[in-house]
Amino acid sequence: MxxxxxxxxxxxxxxxxxxxxxxxxxxxxxxxxxxxxxxxxxxxxxxxxxxxxxxxxxxxxxxxxxxxxxxxxxxMDEVILALEGAVAPMSCFVDDREADGDRVLCSHLEDSGTGCATKLLWTRVQGGVHRALQQTxxxxxxxxxxxxxxxxxxxxxxxxxxx
Known part of the structure; x- marks a missing residue:
């Protein structure tokens, strides 16, 4: 990212x-x-x-x-959100937490809504970055x-x- x-x-x-x-x-x-x-x-x-x-x-x-x-x-999460928008580690990642609770979506059409195999990794990366910004x-x-x-x-x- x-x-x-x-x-x-x-x-x-x-x-x-x-x-x-x-x-x-x-x-x-x-x-x-x-x-x-x-x-x-x-x-x-x-x-x-x-x-x-x-x-x-x-x-x-x-x-x-x-x-x-x-x-x-x-x-710092407020500052980054104001400047960059939602933080996403990959271009296929859609952060939908604002609109729908705590959901992160994968934009790949062929995944039947379940997310690709790497979704777990990118979700954890995004969560770590978000926590670091939120705690600073x-x-x-x-x-x-x-x-x-x-x-x-x-x-x-x-x-x-x-x-």
Whole structure:
């Protein structure tokens, strides 16, 4: 399963907003410059996040964007769903949980509605990814991104991205 740059950039934007003190809005241009992301693409991404109720905007000279809720109340499955839609590990996989409880369908016509032989594997893969996203809050990512300042100088350096 490969997430697009929409998910990558959107999560980076959310982490940046989560690092801000209080409810102070930040301009998208400053986020684009700091994160080295294309502004036009970020504008489309922030519109999706706003529509999902994850980001709030303020107009005017001192306007910008901020989190709509505290970072510890934003789960990453909400963010990914807003940006990517339903997560599916294979193109033949149809996530029908929204409409019909907890059902994942296989789109192969010849399977008589039972799913192909690999459905069990892809269902488990999807479930694992979904659980990982659901159990991760934005606050955790912000904390991971910003290590504690051991000297107390207020100048904590950014931790390099870990894989």
């Amino acid at each position: 490969i997430f697009t740059t929409k998910a990558e950039y959107g999560v980076r934007l959310m982490v940046r907003l989560g690092e801000l003190p209080g409810d102070e809005p930040v301009s998208l241009k400053s986020v684009a410059e700091t994160e080295r992301l294309p502004l036009a693409y970020l504008e489309r991404i922030v519109a999706l996040l706003r529509r999902a109720g994850l980001v709030a905007s303020t107009r005017g000279a001192h306007g910008g964007y901020r989190l709509a809720r505290p970072a510890d109340q934003i789960r 809050t934005l606050a955790e990512l912000v904390t991971f991104q910003t290590p504690p300042d051991p000297v107390g100088t207020g100048a904590a350096e950014r931790r390099p991205a870990a894989v």
